[in-house]
Amino acid sequence: MSDPKVVRGARTVLLLMCQDRPGIVARVSGFLFEQGANIESVDQHVDRDTGRFFQRIEFTMTDPSRSGLALAGAFEPVAEALGASVEFRDLDRVPRVAVLASKQNHCLVDLLYRARTGDLPAEIALVASNHPDHAEVCRFFEVPFHHVPIVAGDKASQEKQLVELIASHEVDLVVLARYMQILSDWFIDHYPNRIINIHHSLLPSFVGAQPYRQAYDRGVKLVGATAHYVTAELDQGPIIAQDVAPISHRDSLEEIVRKGKDIERLTLARAVRRHLEAKVIAYENRTVVFP
Amino acid sequence: MSDPKVVRGARTVLLLMCQDRPGIVARVSGFLFEQGANIESVDQHVDRDTGRFFQRIEFTMTDPSRSGLALAGAFEPVAEALGASVEFRDLDRVPRVAVLASKQNHCLVDLLYRARTGDLPAEIALVASNHPDHAEVCRFFEVPFHHVPIVAGDKASQEKQLVELIASHEVDLVVLARYMQILSDWFIDHYPNRIINIHHSLLPSFVGAQPYRQAYDRGVKLVGATAHYVTAELDQGPIIAQDVAPISHRDSLEEIVRKGKDIERLTLARAVRRHLEAKVIAYENRTVVFP
Amino acid sequence: MSDPKVVRGARTVLLLMCQDRPGIVARVSGFLFEQGANIESVDQHVDRDTGRFFQRIEFTMTDPSRSGLALAGAFEPVAEALGASVEFRDLDRVPRVAVLASKQNHCLVDLLYRARTGDLPAEIALVASNHPDHAEVCRFFEVPFHHVPIVAGDKASQEKQLVELIASHEVDLVVLARYMQILSDWFIDHYPNRIINIHHSLLPSFVGAQPYRQAYDRGVKLVGATAHYVTAELDQGPIIAQDVAPISHRDSLEEIVRKGKDIERLTLARAVRRHLEAKVIAYENRTVVFP
Amino acid sequence: MSDPKVVRGARTVLLLMCQDRPGIVARVSGFLFEQGANIESVDQHVDRDTGRFFQRIEFTMTDPSRSGLALAGAFEPVAEALGASVEFRDLDRVPRVAVLASKQNHCLVDLLYRARTGDLPAEIALVASNHPDHAEVCRFFEVPFHHVPIVAGDKASQEKQLVELIASHEVDLVVLARYMQILSDWFIDHYPNRIINIHHSLLPSFVGAQPYRQAYDRGVKLVGATAHYVTAELDQGPIIAQDVAPISHRDSLEEIVRKGKDIERLTLARAVRRHLEAKVIAYENRTVVFP
Structure with missing residues (x-):
């Protein structure tokens, strides 16, 4: 018998930029968890001079039939609340x-x-x-x-x-x-x-x-x-x-x-x-x- | 008059290692947010060969009179649930x-x-x-x-x-x-x-x-x-x-x-x-x- | 009218390896000068552990109709006197x-x-x-x-x-x-x-x-x-x-x-x-x- | 019994700069050989844009009681013939x-x-x-x-x-x-x-x-x-x-x-x-x- 392989759905990247404030990571990661997304990697940065916050989250969907890009709509209220500019990018589509x-x-x-x-x-x-x-x-x-x-x-x-x-x-x-x-x-x-x-x-x-x-x-x-x-x-x-x-x-x-x-x-x-x-x-x- | 400076409490680092699974980021960042901690930076890594998850979170306390190290006790149930080995480090104490x-x-x-x-x-x-x-x-x-x-x-x-x-x-x-x-x-x-x-x-x-x-x-x-x-x-x-x-x-x-x-x-x-x-x-x- | 250009004859390299002793540079460069060769560059090295001497001389002929390789024969007595192994290489022939x-x-x-x-x-x-x-x-x-x-x-x-x-x-x-x-x-x-x-x-x-x-x-x-x-x-x-x-x-x-x-x-x-x-x-x- | 050691006299450097012309290497190395100097290393360079020739020769004296710097006087006619500016430097004097x-x-x-x-x-x-x-x-x-x-x-x-x-x-x-x-x-x-x-x-x-x-x-x-x-x-x-x-x-x-x-x-x-x-x-x- 072979090992059960973890099936990874399409990899999606969420790029986010907004003013820094408490709770951004919790809010964004909480959203993704609720939506059935598995975070593969998180990178973030705060520019101390301008107080700007930058985040890159790479995630896959637990249900591989769902598209990561489809979360964009549901994410809008979060982005609005954070005053964030946001981009979802499908990493499995060849640019x-x-x-x-x-x-x-x-x-x-x-x-x-x-x-x-x-x-x-x-x-x-x-x-x-x-x-x-x-x-x-x-x-x-x-x-x-x-x-x-x-x-x-x-x-x-x-x-x-x-x-x-x-x-x-x-x-x-x-x-x-x-x-x-x-x-x-x-x-x-x-x-x-x-x-x-x-x-x-x-x-x-x-x-x-x-x-x-x-x-x-x-x-x-x-x-x-x-x-x-x-x-x-x-x-x-x-x-x-x-x-x-x-x-x-x-x-x-x-x-x-x-x-x-x-x-x-x-x-x-x-x-x-x-x-x-x-x-x-x-x-x-x-x-x-x-x- | 001088600018109002943002007062940053003591900087604390949380190092965490456990098996990778969905929801770790949300859980840990949610905990910190609830405890009044501001995440200053997050870095994480997953070793794909072993499925091991590593995280470093640097945070300060919104209330600078509170110590970041004091969260260690409250974090124990989270660590236990994740099966994680955890270390809190006070970055403002000179090692x-x-x-x-x-x-x-x-x-x-x-x-x-x-x-x-x-x-x-x-x-x-x-x-x-x-x-x-x-x-x-x-x-x-x-x-x-x-x-x-x-x-x-x-x-x-x-x-x-x-x-x-x-x-x-x-x-x-x-x-x-x-x-x-x-x-x-x-x-x-x-x-x-x-x-x-x-x-x-x-x-x-x-x-x-x-x-x-x-x-x-x-x-x-x-x-x-x-x-x-x-x-x-x-x-x-x-x-x-x-x-x-x-x-x-x-x-x-x-x-x-x-x-x-x-x-x-x-x-x-x-x-x-x-x-x-x-x-x-x-x-x-x-x-x-x-x- | 255009500038008179210096005509360079074929570039030739002389590689030489022998035991170090006084006078090698004088002897080799004297030979080349007498033969109508212009030294373009000299590099040399002595391995202090073994006393071995290495030299690379790149030269052209003043008379561009003459070949640098043709000096190899005349160089033989010099090489013999120095106990040197020698190689002449025509740099203008594409290897x-x-x-x-x-x-x-x-x-x-x-x-x-x-x-x-x-x-x-x-x-x-x-x-x-x-x-x-x-x-x-x-x-x-x-x-x-x-x-x-x-x-x-x-x-x-x-x-x-x-x-x-x-x-x-x-x-x-x-x-x-x-x-x-x-x-x-x-x-x-x-x-x-x-x-x-x-x-x-x-x-x-x-x-x-x-x-x-x-x-x-x-x-x-x-x-x-x-x-x-x-x-x-x-x-x-x-x-x-x-x-x-x-x-x-x-x-x-x-x-x-x-x-x-x-x-x-x-x-x-x-x-x-x-x-x-x-x-x-x-x-x-x-x-x-x-x- | 110990190995017979090669005694090296004081190391001297001759730096030389002049217009490039055939025979410089032969002339300078010939001079040094006649004067009882052992060349330890030669480096040289020609700036093709200006035709300027640069040379660094490091040498010791076969007779360690003689000073390399003392060659400066005898070198003057050579330098003059080449139109060269010249510097002798004693490497064993601590600068x-x-x-x-x-x-x-x-x-x-x-x-x-x-x-x-x-x-x-x-x-x-x-x-x-x-x-x-x-x-x-x-x-x-x-x-x-x-x-x-x-x-x-x-x-x-x-x-x-x-x-x-x-x-x-x-x-x-x-x-x-x-x-x-x-x-x-x-x-x-x-x-x-x-x-x-x-x-x-x-x-x-x-x-x-x-x-x-x-x-x-x-x-x-x-x-x-x-x-x-x-x-x-x-x-x-x-x-x-x-x-x-x-x-x-x-x-x-x-x-x-x-x-x-x-x-x-x-x-x-x-x-x-x-x-x-x-x-x-x-x-x-x-x-x-x-x-």
Whole structure:
């Protein structure tokens, strides 16, 4: 006879943000218990400066035929009483990601590989680029590729095409995998805290173009990368992940670029994973990144 | 007029370990809410292999005249119902630490400095050594020093003296700061999961004596240190913290030792801090180390 | 008018190993100067334990029509006088690499991508596997793939096929990209210090099979990878590169494997690059890895 | 009978900087060989952007009664022919260091401890501070302490006192161990590339005051420190060493400061060691830091 296995229903995440006050944990966990939900993990954080409370609860339903998302309606009075903004996320639905890239493909190929092999819990729904270069690699990974060039400097109409493309693919997240165009506020406003960019420096060092050249010229001993949500202000959005690698006087600019690429790929993949696992809450210019 | 400050009562930690089952969070947080406790932070973990549930709750009392520790009695029925082993820890009482050292003093001095400057939330209650060397530095840091030599190979009576010394100073934790004597089971049994040792390798590599020599001979490219609870089996106790530094063929054995010392100091201090903040739960041969 | 560019002839590396004695640098650099070679970089090392001297000199010829390799003959008397073993390597000839893989492809794909994009100065001459899985990805990267199964447990004849394959492709280096078969001494003897393996632990921890499982069971807080030359003794060869990533009690075995894969890829690529750039000298059970 | 030991004469370092041209290595090593010097190590570097050549040669004299420094005169024609700037440094003379500190003492105590225990090859010749706080700890380490207050905002006369103090102690290097006063150009000009400062951020991020506060406000995920030579422009001097530690949303400003202190101590000590071992050459706004 085999062991009786615990059957786990769909995993659901509840993200909650409100002002801190006594009794939040008891109230939320009490609600979930009454509704037949099993808490798998709880993480929370209080920002002492602002008194803001953040919580991530991952739960399954005791009755696997019931959906965790269906609790959203019943939770409304609790959320209202707490003055909380709330999000329920179904962890077993594979999220859909749009990747924008320019000429370079190291981050793009890394994401495609990770999504394909299950390393990243995502489906790359489409790849779009202002350059035609990535058609072949996308075909190999069986992901739709769209060349959306900027014609005669008319960025506005290119962005309009991108927004329509992304809408038609029902995408949860937009990833800028070394997309070297500055996006308009109009574009960014479509995806609040839903665009992740990789910047090839340790922000706030070396904003703008050519951060590796700047790092080389300054003679720094560490080169880094920063994954962040895109906001209207360039390179100023909430930071999700950062990492570094040592460099020395021996490293030419080309060597720095090469070493930086490895850091970019790892840092971007880490940030995307955290977002897709519903482990990131952005507020003001900061993030809570649950472990 | 000054701002009305939120008065926080004494911070208390509740550590809890039991078999996982639905409703634990709701039950424990409900209890605390009813008792007038404000939850400051919750961390928990489930070991999927064993189904064991671990929780750390940090709370304050709404009425600052009440002690968090006083909830221990009222919690007993809850603990019993959950089959949980439970510990209440008063975070505002400064814990008392005994440090054992041999000839080298880099870890000892680091701990003395950190405790003195408040970097480490501890009072070094005493330092004991089988060598007489540390009297002067202990006098400077105003910490009692006891030279407890091993006379004529009679380790048993030296250990007896150590146990009596430690008992007379009402110590919460024993730290082996490069104490190079192997302790008997009899000694160790006095302090279950209450002795932290720093081993100068990345365990399980290079157990036993002269790990740096072994590392040098093997030609490894990273040198490390491991802080762990001491158990009867040498260098086999639950690991709390590990760290590494890069080395190269240029590093002589002396250079490796020098680089290693920095790693030892940081790793030991990190492990001791985590323990004193009641963030470590050891079980079987593992630890949960809450962030 | 454009700037007059300095024309650099082919870059050549001279690797030299002998007993240390006064005057080696003067003698070797004097020889190169007389022969019309410009020294681009010099790195050297003396092992104080054994008195052994190691040197790597990278040079170009003032007359770019002359080959640096052609100096090898004229250097013989110098080498003889010094009792030195010597190797001349043409850095502008792209070295040819054979990659052996089993089922997993994360290291294989990483190497293919790096070689294709010029990140790694190599041509992957062939990929061989005891599993048929990698045909498609090799076709995409336009690299010959050979499925060389082990038939009826007859490893000897499979190894014979591998040796013939490798010979027919004129390969400089064999890389085991998570090739999970133990190779015979017969195979290994064909490629002394010419086979690089990636082991998924921080050697000497966790030799043998399932190092991640061992790491998980031991409760370590760092997971690592080791790239080393393959010798007759399993997992005991000279170490070229090691790296680690932090893990915690939250990491399931699956998470550890996932985090480990990133470390494996980076560590293997780093070791292969160093070897191909003629920056590694192995002796006894150690390596000199020039920066 | 004991082994015949190789007697090594005083170790001397020759640092050399000139425009790159063929034959430098041969010429310099030839000179040393003829003079009866044994080269212990050679490191060199060519900056491809500027064509500048840098070399560090460590040597001993075959005749231990002769001084390596005595070669300086005979080397002058060689240096002139190469257009090289040259420095001979006696590695066996313990260099003398002045440490300036303000209120905080973590870097100061770390340097005192390292110098006392031989971890750092230096004698702390004096400690000076604009605060009186460090008298006791300096007495313990038997190092002269001078309280040099800034009276009535008259920084100029305080700096004059510091310069006289430093002169009277025949100091090789001035270390700013979290000295929080901005030094005048007049002061700095006394010690070109002879003042090392530790800045508590990863420059060029967060120049000026309160870098930890800035890092906290920006929500970065790594906190760092930078050791650099002090030049007239604040926080802009050539960088010698940098290091980082991970932080998260859980870290209060106090926690960031605490974690940062460990990075500051290690980074400053590393930079000071490299300087004292004659392994750093600064030029323009950069450094060559030999391994």
